[in-house]
Amino acid sequence: MLSMKIPAEIQEYKSKLVFGLSARQFFSIAGAILVGVPIAIFGRGRISADVLPWFVIAAVIPFFAFGFFIFHGMRFEELVKALCNMWFNPQERVYEDADGIFQQIHEEMIEEEIVRQRIANGDYEITEVMK
Numbered sequence: 001m002l003s004m005k006i007p008a009e010i011q012e013y014k015s016k017l018v019f020g021l022s023a024r025q026f027f028s029i030a031g032a033i034l035v036g037v038p039i040a041i042f043g044r045g046r047i048s049a050d051v052l053p054w055f056v057i058a059a060v061i062p063f064f065a066f067g068f069f070i071f072h073g074m075r076f077e078e079l080v081k082a083l084c085n086m087w088f089n090p091q092e093r094v095y096e097d098a099d100g101i102f103q104q105i106h107e108e109m110i111e112e113e114i115v116r117q118r119i120a121n122g123d124y125e126i127t128e129v130m131k
Helices: 023-043 052-068 076-088 103-119 126-130
Strands: none
Touching: 023 052, 052 076
16 A cells, blocks of 8 residues: 655645635634724723733633644633533542552562561571572
């Protein structure tokens, strides 16, 4: 069978919709504008001019994160889903003794304890144990 390697920059290609933005990025900016502008307009007389920009920023950040944020290959919604799963679902940790390592360590500890007891009882001389 004939096969070819595809360069990484071709695999990471994303189609562009408008102004060099992908559809996801374009719609996230549009959503941010649709949410941020009304908050700024309607909040102008009701909220202090010092605080209003912070409200707009807080309302717009999730839209920008949805369009532009990628962390370890996960998009924003995948990351939020993984974090919620980690925080709110109970975690069950299973410990396995795959190669019998714990059993081997336990047996070695028992052997050492037996040798120490025999030395304490006088069954072994210290020179025999060191050989």
